[in-house]
Amino acid sequence: MTRLMVVGGGYSGVVAAKLAAKWTDATVTLINDNDRFVERVRLHQLVAGQQLRDLPLRDLLDGSGVELVVDQVKAIDPEAKKLHLALEKEPVSYDILVYAAGSLADLDSVPGAAEHAYSVATYDQAVRLRDHLVDAQSVTVVGGGLTGIETAAELAESRPDLKVRLVTNGVLGETLSQRGQRHLRRALSRLGVDVRENARVTEVRADGVVLADDHHLPADTVIWTAGFRVPTLARDAGLAVDHHGRMVVDETLRSVSHPDVYGVGDAAAIRRPDGQELRMACATGLPTAQQAMRALADRLAGRTPRPVRFRYAFQCISLGRRDGLIQFVRPDDSPRELVLTGRLAALYKEAIVRGIILVERRPTLPAGW
Template sequence: MTTRIVVLGAGYSGQMAARLVARAKDVSVTLVNERDRFVERVRLHQLAAGEDLRAHPLAELLAGTGVRLVVDRATAIDPDGKSVVLAGGDRLPYDTLVYALGSRMDLTAVPGVAEHAHTVAVAEEAERLRARLTDGDVVTVVGGGLTGIEAATELAEQRPALKVRLVADGALGGALSEKGRGHLRRVFTRLGIEVRDEARVAEVRADGVVLAGGEHVRSDVVVWTTGFTVPSLAADAGFAVDGHGRMVVDETLRSTSHPDTYGVGDAAAVRMPGGQELRMACATGLPAAQQAVRALLARRDGKDPKPFRFRYVNQCISLGRRDALVQFVDRYDRPKESVLTGRLAARYKETIVRSAYQAQRHPSIPTSL
């Protein structure tokens, strides 16, 4: 008997899950994505800064894999009828669902973001930002996380005529070690990036941002990189979700409320055995996809799946094309004092990014999972 598997989302986690499970016997796999190409999301700050990125058509990536691609947007899930409703009106029946819709930038938390700010969360927005930068002299990047740091340094390096400013509501590099923070400060100084940390943005306007204390910080372009949200399909369909709307899954990545569904990537709340929540990253999404496939196939074959085991190794932050920061961490993602910096770190980061893409073309399941 053929098991019908529908995968929602063709990002890093979804595409890997689809390709891996399609290798099994007696399965039919349908991958649903609203765009016809795979986007290397971790490179979108490069696209915004002016670099031309290679296109990755999904039809080409999936050729010969046995995965059926449906380019459409999922608008609802019917868990009782075990089907997915598409924007085009079709329904896709499933025996097992893999929920991998990812995350998107939260444009509602602060007034004016949706109307006046740009993001680097999706390719179309990064392209619009790229075009907008030709008309501006001052750019304010809001957000001191990894996305904000990478966006600010990339823009400053690739477009030296721009005045680049970063505004963060915490300390710059607050989650890094002392050595990591020191290198970050030196890079920002070298690139001429103005830092306004410990400053919360209360409003975004067409001519800049307004801080919580009322100060207006003028800017021609605002880049918003802080705060993410996830699609509401899981919550709307009655799946167990956390306070952010992410699907709650058990230690095998199976939904805690619907045993025929698995959640992977940013749209799932994945926790390690000790209870720590995995951060949103392809570094966690890829092994989660591998684990979900192993678990669903084990259960299909009447076996007990092993629980997900994961440990952190490092955080890789690009600082333009010629510098980077590799912050080594313990298994719980806490920073060690050791770091790797400079051109060697930049090559390290580029290797990681390329490996994440190659994992889409040649996925595997490590025996350690």
């Protein structure tokens, strides 16, 4: 019987594992370094002191036929088709590998970030930051992307005693429409967030950050959200990767160098037929994981798989618990002028986040919102 291993139990990995078990006759094993599923899109809420629901992976996998192994994959040997695990003396063998290793905060891009900055990229990092913020008086969030915006807004709303600054290398909300940018600026201003645009951070210190013009912005806490990177597992294994280390896949999400390996989620460099590389996001990972496993099932059944088809619909941004921004976009992710804002947008975002967990439980549900 075909042995299929899935590396990574995040949004894409769980969906891929459950669909592989449902649509193929393979024995499916999911390997993850934690026995809990992490709602990564809610970690800014955890940082602000809110309680997140407990989601054991075994509960999500119950009845699916997927075996869970709680361990860390240390190395992949694609020639021998083996995985080397941290807790096992002997490697485990596979016939097909689904690489869903996810992404991490890029704390190596600026001197001092790894030593002095906090991150919200993982559950443990978010808990560490939450505990640290109990006695904090000022916070500088570096990075004007969705993670940085949501983190700054959540902290400012939940901790009005906290001085919150958001520093971005470019224009705030540069991927948004003009209407979206205007609402974002109004919301952050209302929350008291000090926004610094076109300010490139060149160093992180224990007492704040240094900008390219040598100006020092003091803060007792620095939160780094300026970019993500992927694990080096694929590169170290000799799989074809791009300059970011993301696994290069074909139009069916199969490795271009090793046809028995599939890539889903942030760790895979997925492109639309027009060549556009899809961004790291849950909105990308879920529907493409579904399509990848359909392609895999077709191949195993002797059918010709269909290429991935993907189009974006909107970007969701929470601005605290009572405000939000839904930016409707074209299929290529460029913004339309149409936006949804305020309390209704906050409810919309919450419905989407809850819907993601519903897809994790029932992965055949449509995920391309």
